[in-house]
Amino acid sequence: MSPAIAAFDCDGTLIKGDATRCCLLLLQGPLGLIRLLPRLLPHLVAWQFKRCSTGRMKEILLDVVLQATPREHRQRVLEEQLPIKLRSRLRPDALKRLQWHRQQGDRCMIITASPEPFIRPLAELLKIELIGTCCQDPLEVSPGQPFRLLSANCKGPEKLKRLELALGELPCPEKLEAYGDSSGDRELLQASGRPHYRSFSAEPRAYRQSRSWLQRLLPWLALALLGLGIQTWFGLPSTTKSQLIEACRRLLVWLPVIYALLILSYFGRYSRWRVLLRSVRVGHWNWADAVGWFQGFALTATPGKIGELSRVEQLHVELGYPRLPLTHAFIAERLCDGAAVLVWLSVITPAMVAQLLPQAGPTWWWVLILTGFILISLSLRRQRRVRSGWHTLKKAWDKHRPRGAMARACLPALFLSLLFWAMEAMILWLLVMVLSPTSITPLQGIGIYLLSGTAGLISNSPGGIGINEAATTLLLQDAGIDVLVALPIAILRRVLTIWTITAAAGLSQLIQGPFTQR
Structure with missing residues (x-):
């Protein structure tokens, strides 16, 4: 036989x-x-x-x-x-x-x-x-x-x-x-x-197909947006085109500074990743680790951070890292991000947050009290379902929360998060300084950046697309910047940050494609 x-x-x-x-x-x-x-x-x-x-x-x-x-x-x-x-x-x-x-x-x-x-x-x-x-x-x-x-x-x-x-x-x-x-x-x-x-x-x-529908859709979406942009350009008046060309010239001078900030920011993100995994002795600083980590950003433009979760599986396959520490590191990163955003908003932008809330007059207090009673009543009616959901959430948290060495590593990871969030916010401030006749302070830039990013995250849309840009435009308007200037700044900021990183990560995979797509 x-x-x-x-x-x-x-x-x-x-x-x-x-x-x-x-x-x-x-x-x-x-x-x-x-x-x-x-x-x-x-x-x-x-x-x-x-x-x-x-x-x-x-x-x-x-x-x-x-x-x-x-x-x-x-x-x-x-x-x-x-x-x-x-x-x-x-x-x-x-x-x-x-x-x-x-x-x-x-x-x-x-x-x-x-x-x-x-x-x-x-x-x-x-x-x-x-x-x-x-x-x-x-x-x-x-x-x-x-x-x-x-x-x-x-x-x-x-x-x-x-x-x-x-x-x-x-x-x-x-x-x-x-x-x-x-x-x-x-x-x-x-x-x-x-x-x-x-x-x-x-x-x-x-065998099962691992490429998501969103990954197949993104190239066509990019081509559609490019075509729309070209069509819009040819429909603009000549004076507007001249103003845009002059603004682009000013922007080109500052692009090296903007991208230097972006590179420093993502180096900070990678350093945080290594701090968390080093605490549990998984992997070490090397080119393969850095490339595998960076290429995961091609998957981040997905609803509810599903793409980022898929990075856990990708890094497990590519680098052989255990799934559980990767999941713990992912959760620790999200906790550090949330804490960093809260720290910045609570320390430097309380006035901005207050302006977004309605004036708390007597009518608003009654509305809030009535809303609270309604929510409590609904909770009591669905007590069993709420209790079940809470137990499920608590069980998942107990299983995946950072413990021991990784929990202790969250403190330096939080410090790094504070730094790179501020660096990325400075890109928005620079764009306003270069393209707008009305200026904002660096602290306002950080506040607008974080609030618009939070709005995009809550929206659960892929990469926060649309919601993030709209929130940035509204907040810049609130700071005294004309909407015709605020909207291009909001879009440019996204193109020069998250979409540049997503494209670079995708290009990195494209370059490796001839021998990694076996």
């Missing part, structure tokens, strides 16, 4: 992260890859719009990077540095499961979209068969001999074809146990009688 087949995907399954990405970073480093981005950008755009296949994009990407790297450094990376890096990224749970299959007498193999030369040292270390994307020797790449793939990109249906070619026939589902983590493993997992999608437990776990 032929042995059962245990087929493991490599990137994101056997190892944390992506082998090709590791190789590219070792070859050129982050700054080197950014330097090469202009040469890659047209191909990336074509790939994104399905004008270029993933295999061809991978071929172009690797050729550009390998051509830009001296042969001696390539050899050092491929023969020394990359094998060490990949060994350090092996998942303990995956190794345990691999050992279990060996004890059962199963035939174990890696089936990966990564180029075989990148994975071969790891396969030899694990004494496991390798099926990958065939390519020419990366050390032989030169100006006269570009890098070429010698087989189709080993992802999706191609994994089954290569498995059938290696075995002579495709094993029956009962004889195939497959492990994978992405859409590139879908066909392999679906052909298996015991699929393990992002899991190494004994129980099977079927």
Whole structure:
């Protein structure tokens, strides 16, 4: 009887992260890859719009990077540095499961979209068969001999074809146990009688689509907004266009300062993240951790912070961090955010908050008292439901609230939160200073920023879109700024902060797409 087949995907399954990405970073480093981005950008755009296949994009990407790297450094990376890096990224749970299959007498193999030369040292270390994307020797790449793939990109249906070619026939589902983590493993997992999608437990776990409807909708929404903006521009009077052009010139001078504040702010956010996780000894400061953390911001423009919660699963898959500490850190971040906002509002903007509330005359007091009685009556009528909801909330809080070392780490995390919230608010103040004839104080800028952000959060709309801008416009009007100036400032502030970060995080995923979308 032929042995059962245990087929493991490599990137994101056997190892944390992506082998090709590791190789590219070792070859050129982050700054080197950014330097090469202009040469890659047209191909990336074509790939994104399905004008270029993933295999061809991978071929172009690797050729550009390998051509830009001296042969001696390539050899050092491929023969020394990359094998060490990949060994350090092996998942303990995956190794345990691999050992279990060996004890059962199963035939174990890696089936990966990564180029075989990148994975071969790891396969030899694990004494496991390798099926990958065939390519020419990366050390032989030169100006006269570009890098070429010698087989189709080993992802999706191609994994089954290569498995059938290696075995002579495709094993029956009962004889195939497959492990994978992405859409590139879908066909392999679906052909298996015991699929393990992002899991190494004994129980099977079927593949499921992980991309949300919102992620599919966002690019089309961005294109629609761009088209609307262009149409509006051509419909403006010439005098208004001249004023806008002059304002844009002034803005361009200040853009480096604005983006410097934004970078400092998000460095503060990352520092807070590391302070919280370091308290429970999860992960450490490194490029992979920072990139994984930052890319999660591509998911934040979702209602009710669902996207941010999905970052927990993403970081668990990409970096191998335990889910529970990640969830605790997420809750601690939200608590620190809320506390920081309350501190700023209570300390520096009490007058602004008071102006937003109605004058508490006798009529208002009677309205408040009557409202209170109505709410109490409704609560008494629904006492059982309220009590059940309270117990559910309390149970969830008891399970996920920060404890011990992480609870103690919340104090420095709160200090960092106070700093970066103020930095981001300064961007609004700078925009008013540059674009408006009427000025506001920095403290007013912080107050308007925090109050409008709170309104957007309460609205539960994706990224607070619409509500945040409207609240900012109204508060700026209240500070004496004309609505025709306040509205562009409100929109610009959002474009230059959260939407810039969301776009940058999405672009980071796009750049990695040719080798992470296996």
